[in-house]
Amino acid sequence: MTMHETDSPDADAPEPTADSDRTAEASAADSEGTALAREMTAEQGGETVELAALTKRYDSTVAVDSVSLDVAEGEFLVLLGPSGCGKTTTLRMVAGLESVTDGSVIIGGTDVSRTTPQNRDVAMVFQNYALYPHKTVRGNIRFPLRKTDLSDAERTRRIESTVELLDIDDLLDKEPAALSGGQRQRVAIARAIAREPSVLLMDEPLSNLDAKLRVRTRSELRDLQQRLGITTVYVTHDQEEAMSVADRIAIMNDGRIEQVGAPEEVYRDPNSTFIADFLGDPSMNIVSVAGENTAGATADGLVAGLAAASPDRAAQVGIRPEDLYLVDETGGFVEDAAPEAASSVYECPLTVLEPIGRAYELTLEAGAAQMVARARTVPDELRDSDSVRIAFDRDAVYAFDRNGGRLR
Amino acid sequence: MSWLTIIAGAARESASGVRLLRQQVRRDGRLRRLGFYVSLGLTLLVSLFPFYVMFITSISPDDAIYANDPSLLPEAVTLKQYTVLFSSETFAFTSYFLNSAVVAFITAMFSLVIGVIGAYSFTRLEYPGNTIIRRGVVVVYMLSAITVVVPLFKLISVLGLVDTRLGLLITYTVSTLPLTLYMLWNYFESIPVAIEEAAMLDGYSRVETIFRVIVPLSLPVLVATFLFAFKIAWNEYLFASVFLKSQSKLTLPIGIEQMNANFSNVWGQIMAASFLTTLPIIVMFLYLEKYMVEGLTAGAVEG
């Protein structure tokens, strides 16, 4: 039985669901974003990145297991997964910082698997920024430019346009130690993009920022990447961050890619219980229903109802918290939005009612399982009640087989 | 006598400890403060008294030094001991001083260059045997000169390097290497690897990264390491006493020892020479105290 996990990896993130915050950010990005747009001179473009059966073995453990992936020119691809899933190792193999055990890394059609980092024309933004502490901001940004065949005047111009783009022109003569976390992060990005690499790699670039700044910066990052059109591979463990910046997300688990797709797609159409559970906060309720169908309506109630709404082969069924609806005494829905294919109404014991900002999380008992529902509003009488009437959207029920694979 | 006093004083002090100071009644506290300053004063007296004697003797005229009733305060001040040291034909002090300076400087340079690339190699690069080398550095560091001086002298004679600066330079470079490697290793380990990775992604090769990122980043430690190697070579006695023969090549420690052995009652000049030998180290040390303390604690140097 899959229990609902109460602590998600990014419990501190202020925006509760992935899709609601996309729109919120779009508006937040506008003010900053248009300013950036005006500074832009030329599109940088980028190269394709192709990973072919890429494998990394350390002695007996396999860190990255035959990962194949195509990243298009100018695409923003996010490698998402829990810590230890091999996403950073994959990124480091693309950068050339980690040797390739098997398979290959192909950038712009050239196999670079056996070349050194300096020959790959990729740039990277590190988690801790890795600025040169003994150089000023200007020196940091100039350092990679010295390896290009630009003239001195061009280098200076490139530095100027980059710092304007990132709005750090007033920091040029400071040393990294004198900068705030957010400023360091910008300098790290400036250093990475100034020489216009064909691929930009980012390894958890926002994880050292505080929650608010993180949300603001990620929309700026997305905006910047769009304008530069630079092929970007971005590693994070934060699903919300991934959802908000990515063109496509590749979700990794245990060294393998579980699913690749647009944010909406992987959220709406997960391939497995792992992805269903990993994406969304609170994550999908997944309960085991093995036996429920055949034994008839022994365990009536919500779980049986979910089982009935899915194919007979299903061993596990899932439903997202937002697809569970509160029903009032009269049988009407508490909220205006009602599902098209509403199920019948079930009465479930209510164990926890927790306000989370603009919404509520309700923890219910459904047979032996626990489920979480999300509601925008909660009727007053429910606050003292120890049970709740609930219906679900029959179209939003996910079915999985015994191994966690999705049944369609 | 004073030793006992200081040990007793310090022990009494430490037994009570500063941390209790605050909660004591004021009068008790004042007494404690007095005890503390007395202990501190005694510590300084014992530590510095010999230096005081050295300096005072070096500026006293001979008749004051060899008076029947030695006095701790100078009755007359003179620079005669120093002028004799520099002008006299019998003491080749200037040449000793220069020899020491040259040998110590070149030793420190060698040691630093070999140390930087060596320490970088076994902290950052992977190859078979790098862990063995890392451990070896610590083991070799514990060896003492006396264990190898006999065979090394044989070796130096076979190579025809007896009484040459080269023989001394090689020996000194190697005797400073374990400490140099150890200090640099400690520091390199503290530099985040990501900074080097950033440089390599910025288009720099490994070797360029060492000299354009790691070296500038390590500058304070490089200075400290250099000074330590310099100090070891400047102070060294045993190898120099065995390897060097001719007056013109002697370093300060051997030179001063010969002054003492060949002449009697030249204490004034010997103290002047000792003071001049000590001075560069004291200046260096007080000026760069922070780095030197780091070096001492990191490497725990045998002086």
Added chain:
Amino acid sequence: MSLGERLIATGPNSYFESPVERREALLGILLILPAVVLIGAVILYPLAYNVYLSFTDVPLNPNQSPQWVGLSNYVDLLTSGQFWSAFSTTVLFTVGSTVLSTVIGLAVALLFDRQFRGRRLVRGLVLLPHVTPIIAVAFVWQFMLSPLWGSIPSLLADLGLYSSRVGLLQRSGTALPMVIVFSAWRNFPFAFLLFVARLQAIPESMYEAARIDGASAIAQFKDITLPELRGTIAIIVLLRGIWEFNAFAQIWLLTRQVTTLPILAYRTAFANFEQGLGAAIALLLFVIQILLVIGFITLFGEDSV
């Protein structure tokens, strides 16, 4: 698993995953090579050569090769009273100066374990005995202790504690204690420095907790400070022990009346020109030292070192 184990497991051909890795490894070897060659030639080779020399009689003429004499150097040594007296002197000197410099170092470190004005300067001054050239301080001590002109004998005489006209460094009975005192004076700053660093790392909250529990100052020292300093004490005693055991210049330059093993080796090899015998003493010194280190580590545990 280290690279070396991978090499054994997979053989040299598939040893490196990429040409980049191989180049890095070659670069690593290239960069360490000067250090390894120098250390090998000037330390490790002589160490091995010393073993050979200790079984030979080395002629004065450097062009003649040493004569193999088997164990006779060792037999001579182990049956001579000179060796055993030097051995016991070495042990006395080592224990005396190690204990004295560690205890004084600890006392002074405790004295410094507080804030006061000029602390850094005073700390720098206290370190001077340790960092200045041995030759300079050894001669000042000789001068200070000299029976005719020295300030210390005259002070002692004034106090009625000392009347002999024979110098403290010239009489074998007083020379050893003097050398120990000199050695402690020179080396207590080393212990002091390590103790100060360690004391600063003890969290103040531990003492606060003890005070709340009403622990006396002595109890705090015994139950908090001392256990926290255990590892530091072990490392100081080990390092100082090794160095004092091998000490040469700090004894030799002060007095010729104290003959420890290093001085016996030096005299035998370079004053009596019996280099084979000198090599044998040096080797015994080395072996004893290794045994002491092993004994120490088994006694105190490897983690403390």
